[in-house]
Amino acid sequence: MQTTSKHNYSKHSVLFWCLGDKSDHHEYFNHAILLTIALLNLISGVFNYFYQHAEMYVVLSKFIISTLMVFAWYISRWHEKYRSGSLALVILTMSAVIPINWFGNGGSSGPTYFMILAILFYFSFAFRETKWLRAIVHAVVILYAITLIWIEHTQPHLVYHYPTEVARSVDLTIGFIFASFYFVWMLSVYAERFKAERNKAHSFSARLKDMAERDPLTGLQNRLVLEKEIRSHIQSEEPFSLALIDIDRFKAINDNFGHNYGDHVLCAFSELLKDTAKSYAGLGIRQGGEEFILFISGTIDPTFNATVELLNRLASANLEHGPISFSAGVVEWDDREDQITLLKRADDLMYAAKEQGRNRVLKE
């Protein structure tokens, strides 16, 4: 059975069939509202029919509204016309649901207020991206409600009054219970959506951070990480040492065997560097081009040993066009110097290694 990882939500369940994918909160919720209104109108129609709490035309119109809501749900859910579904809901609500309930169900002393509040809330959700449309619809609903109150005041005979106070209380209580469930549910959908958006933002920012700190070719961390690491060690006065490594005669590798092969060599070397750094609890960093850093907390000896070990592993690496080598300078941070001075010392040593014939590691 197919499920989404987050909600363990079966794509074959009845809920999925009715409401769609839960991760698409907007549409999921809209389908839920359309079906709920259809169901509530149906229940309310049946209830009013049997208990005669409303005029016959109200009962009939509730059944018609219920059918139209199912149709709006159908085009939204199965024809991906979500906007049309929302607009159909607005039009039906304004032209039929509210006035029929108002005049046929006790006017201002009936449960229509709950419905108006629920609808205002729904519009905030359905038109959240179109600010102007949302504002217009909200204003229209509020003015509409005021107009209904005014009509009721001037033409009281137009409003159906409950036969007994008990009937009114029952209708109000049922309306209140449904409205409460609706608001609680809507708020929980909002909370869930907010949580999902927040998680998405967190994972995007983690990905961006990773992309900013990683070299795309080799997958090693880049000089930003090196700078951060050096700064933090200097701040906390924690000893550290590093090897500045430069692959020998890399230009010739590119010229003789092509740039792609050069890239392949850089990647193969990076794997070895990553491995060695890991076994010394250090960091392998691509400084740029064919220049790398092996950074290890602590004194110089482990870094020197790790670099020599890396040079030996590179000599026996299985590369298509034969073995390659590097030259490296290993230095330990002297607690008075800054990052630039430290890297300059390592660079000078690395050049000294080049001058002495390459394929070697020098330390101070």
Ligand SMILES: Nc1nc2c(ncn2[C@@H]2O[C@H](COP(=O)(O)OP(=O)(O)OP(=O)(O)O)[C@@H](O)[C@H]2O)c(=O)[nH]1
């Ligand atoms: N394939 C490939 N080549 C690169 C990349 N970055 C830099 N290079 C090449 O690396 C070469 C570096 O050459 P040089 O700085 O002259 O040094 P070298 O040939 O390694 O010689 P020595 O350092 O003196 O041993 C240049 O040809 C660059 O184009 C890369 O990402 N991929």
